[in-house]
Amino acid sequence: MPLSGSSQAIAGGSPRAGDGAESGYTGLAARLGEIRGRVEAAGSRGGRSQTVRIVAVTKTHGADAVAAVARAGISDVGENRVQEAIAKMGQTDVAVRWHLIGHLQRNKVREAARFALIHSLDSERLAEALDREALRLGRAFEVLVQVNASGEASKGGFGTADVPRIAERLRSMRGLKVTGAMTMAALGASEPELRASFARARSAREVLAEAGHPAAELSMGMSQDYEIAVEEGATLVRLGTILFGARETQ
Numbered sequence: 001m002p003l004s005g006s007s008q009a010i011a012g013g014s015p016r017a018g019d020g021a022e023s024g025y026t027g028l029a030a031r032l033g034e035i036r037g038r039v040e041a042a043g044s045r046g047g048r049s050q051t052v053r054i055v056a057v058t059k060t061h062g063a064d065a066v067a068a069v070a071r072a073g074i075s076d077v078g079e080n081r082v083q084e085a086i087a088k089m090g091q092t093d094v095a096v097r098w099h100l101i102g103h104l105q106r107n108k109v110r111e112a113a114r115f116a117l118i119h120s121l122d123s124e125r126l127a128e129a130l131d132r133e134a135l136r137l138g139r140a141f142e143v144l145v146q147v148n149a150s151g152e153a154s155k156g157g158f159g160t161a162d163v164p165r166i167a168e169r170l171r172s173m174r175g176l177k178v179t180g181a182m183t184m185a186a187l188g189a190s191e192p193e194l195r196a197s198f199a200r201a202r203s204a205r206e207v208l209a210e211a212g213h214p215a216a217e218l219s220m221g222m223s224q225d226y227e228i229a230v231e232e233g234a235t236l237v238r239l240g241t242i243l244f245g246a247r248e249t250q
Contacts, residue, residue, distance in 0.1 A: 109129045
């Protein structure tokens with residue numbers, strides 16, 4: 001099962017001198033090599049042939065973390081917060097694709113063009129706002145439909161029963177290119193619970209594809225459960241702690 005670093009256009013160039021890329025992350029390449037091996041093994045166990053991309057989640061880490069993962073061969077970087085992502089974009093010019101993996105407030109949709117992929121399309125109102133902004137710019141934003149596959153009241157996103165309806169609704173939004181689905185499993189879930197949630201997200205992606213969307217991507221799995229996610233069909237895994245260690249609280 002291949003792992004890919006190529007997809008959309010990559011913004012940026014070479015690391016800036018003095019960006020700290022060689023300090024603080026000296027074990028990153030070795031950790032990444034082990035993770036890639038685990039991803040390959042998980043794909044084989046799952047009997048799937050999907051290409052899997054690692055999205056390095058640099059939340060609360062500095063721009064030096066972005067430079068470090070780029071040097072290690074990762075081309076996809078994920079941020080939870082728009083403002084934190086924008087700050088890092090201004091502090092480094094390494095060649096990465098920026099992913100927004102956290103909630104996007106409607107009053108910040110004008111920043112959506114900075115991201116190669118928005119993982120968190122979690123409401124119709126956000127979809128409408130993004131569609132208007134994309135059409136204003138004369139382009140389409142690539143988005144993933146966020147699915148609340150665990151059914152937790154505390155989580156955002158569409159319930160699995162709502163996916164057929166939103167899939168049809170999104171067909172009329174020319175400013176959005178729906179490339180798949182995203183989900184977050186429940187914290188502390190057992191393996192059977194994880195597999196059930198991931199299978200529901202996979203089914204949601206299939207519904208999107210059947211509605212005519214180019215829904216090839218499935219963003220699911222984080223540091224604690226990415227191997228199970230890959231076994232269940234993930235094409236994008238969002239990894240932070242396993243790459244960088246525990247984050248500082250903010």
